[in-house]
Amino acid sequence: MKQFALLLVWVLAVQQIIVAQKTDTERFVKPMKIKPSVSGSFGELRSNHFHSGLDLTTNRKTGYRIYASDKGYVSRIKVSPYGYGKAIYIDHDGGYTTVYAHLERYSERIDSLIRAKQYEQKSFAIELFFKSGEIDIERGEVIGYSGNSGSSGGPHLHYEVRDKASQKPMNPLFFRDDIMDDVRPQVQGMKLYCLSDDATIGGKRKDHYSSTVFYDRAFHPKGSTIFKAHGKIGVGVQVLDYLSDSWRKCGISTIDLYVNDSLVYAFKIDKFSFAETRYINSHIDYAEKVKSGKVIQKSFVDPNNRLSLYKTKNAYCADIKPGDKKIFKYVIEDFSKNRSVLAFTINGEAPPTQAKAKDNSLISVKYNETFAIDTLGLQLEISAKTFYTDINMLIHKEEREGMIAPVYIIGDKHIPLHRSMTISLPIPDSLLKYDDKLLVAGISSNSKTYSVGGKLKDDRLSVSTRGFGRFTLAVDTIAPSIKLRKAPENNHYGGRQTIQLIINDTFSGIKSYECLIDDQWALFEYDAKNYRLTGTFKHMPFLSKGKHNLKVMVEDNAGNKSIKEFNFIK
Structure with missing residues (x-):
């Protein structure tokens, strides 16, 4: 009997271990009941951030039912013309939060609550937080419908699973097993970097990129698999x-x-913090991305790169000396454990015979020190740890035909900024009359100007920006445009469910809008990417049949205002 009891305890213990070791693929209901097709994976390298969820396509259509992954309660709802658009956050037992973004609309009970708050605050954009018991959700309950809201580039559901306590996103594939992946990672190229003043690659003081080919069950640099180098050399992989x-x-x-x-180097992305996601600009070869579009992940860590995703302690770079032979091997895996290998060799070569020439026109900036300068009429303030490593910076002033003020060339657009720097430009006497219509403008590579913003203080205009480039002053005196979209004949909307407008501003951008119907505030949803305002008649409880007046007021970021009125029949 005692032996049977011990055996039973052992069996139960083994069962508990097995349960504990099982993945959570059966824990959550799938958020949609259509065949999954992934258009964006967790940890994918995006502009200025790691992708925090799973993008699931919806057959180029909107309106698919979205189901709650598990029992819980709505903890947050955010509606915005940008970013996640219409998003809902649900907290679950077990320490998870699930997020569903770019929705077309919420379920009716949630939608009516949000709509009431929008009318109360007189704002389409809204953010609300809830506690347990306020909006409880059942497992598999329909919570909304798929859409294309916010900054979405096409109809899809952005789905996240987060650690509830830290709100760190984790890979949603931990919680589902219906997305097949039997394809190994594709190594497209590799790059060698000169990291010291005496470093050379193939006798040249220049970084070297090589595309790759696949044979013998591994990837190899195209051409030769052997490189010659000297000094401190870093490597990266595309x-x-x-x-x-x-x-x-x-x-x-x-x-x-x-x-x-x-x-010597290990990187793993299965969970990260939103606070650290911008360090992606140090993790990748930012300059190469700007220059060629190639996204290369560096295998050496800049001194101000504080990503938590590196599993090795030291920031490795190879110190190559004459006669050295170092065999490099990358082992790369996707979430499904499909593996790719890239191997190559670096042999040491003789050091350069001449010292590297120094460019005295550049200003040296230490990454861990604050920097301020007043030169050429420009004032520039940069806080410590704005850069990922020490940099050399150019500041230049020039006059350009067609510009109303001097152009200041600040830094190099190939260098990323982690924090904002403050630029303060002098205002010529001839422009003081424009007062609040003045803006700092950036100049693109094709010489087009775009608004950066700015605040007027005395005779200067200051702005904070996270990018180097070319800057000047511009004047915006043109008010936004307002027009009806696809209006019916005689503006008779009796057979329509919505009334739509297009609002647009050619330079500084839309700051705010307000729509009144018969002098009452009316909810109009703003689709910023399509410049569209949409008012849904059934969401206007005060609206009756008959003649009505629509008054639309729009303001841009330079304070220019437009007001238009339209008469319509419902």
Whole structure:
């Protein structure tokens, strides 16, 4: 009997271990009941951030039912013309939060609550927080419908699973097993970097990129697999992943780098903090991305790169000396453990015979020190840890035909900024009359100006920006445009469910809008990417049949205002 009891305890313990070791693929209901097709994976490299969820396509249509992954309560709802658009956050037992973004609309009970708050605050954009018991949700309950709201580039559902306590996103594939991936990561190229003044690659003081080819079950640099170098050399790899039966570009899960069979660098992305996501601009070769579009993940860590995703302690770079032979091997995996290998060798070469020439026109800036300068009429303030490593910066002033003020060239657009710097430009006497219509403008590579913003203080205009480039002053005196979209004959909307307008501003951008019907505030949804305002008649409880007056007021970021009135029949 005692032996049977011990056996029972052992069996139960084993069962508990097995349960604990199981993935959570059966824990959550799938958010949609259509065949999953992934257009964006967790951890994928995006502009200025790592992708925090799973993008699930919806057959280029909107309106699919969205189901709650598990029992819980709505903890947050945010409605915005930008970013996630219409999003809902649900907290669950077990320490998880799920997020559903770019929705077309919420379920009716949630939609009516949000609409009441929008009318109360007289704002389409709204953010609300809730406690347990206020909006309880059942497992598998319909909470909304898929859409294309916010900054979405096409109809899809952005789905996240977060750690509830920290709100750190984690890979949603931990919680589902219906997305097939039998395709190994695709290594597209590799790059060697000169990281010291005496560094050379192939006798040249220049970084070297090589595309790759696949043979013998591994990837290899195209041409020769052997490089010659001297000094401190860094390496990087250009890689992406595909899922089964899909050509959508996705991200990888781990990158391990071995040198002479020793692990020198390890990167793994299965959870991260939103506070650290901008360090992606240090993780990748930012300059190469700006220059060529190639996204190369560096395997050396800049001193001000504080990503928590590196699993090795030291920021590795190879110190190559004459006679050295170092064998490099990348082992790269996706979430499904499909593996790719890239191998190459670096042999030491003779050091350069001449010292590297110094460019005295550049200003040296230490990444861990504040920097301020007043030169050429320009005032520039940069806080410590704005850059990921020490930089050399150019400041230049020039007059350009067609510009109403001097053009200031500040830094190099190939250098990323983690924090904003403050630029203060002098205002010529001839422009003081424009007062609040003045803006700091950036100048693009094709010489087009765009608004950066700015605040007037005395005889200067100041703005904070996270990018180097060319800056000048511009004047915006043109008010936004307002027009009805696809209006019916005689503005008779009796057979329509909505009334739509197009609002647009050619320079500083839309700051605010307000729509009144018969002098009452009316809810109009703003689709910023399409410049569209949409008023849904059934969401206007005060509206009766008959003749009505619509008054639309729009203001841009330079304070220019437009007011238009339209008479219509409902």
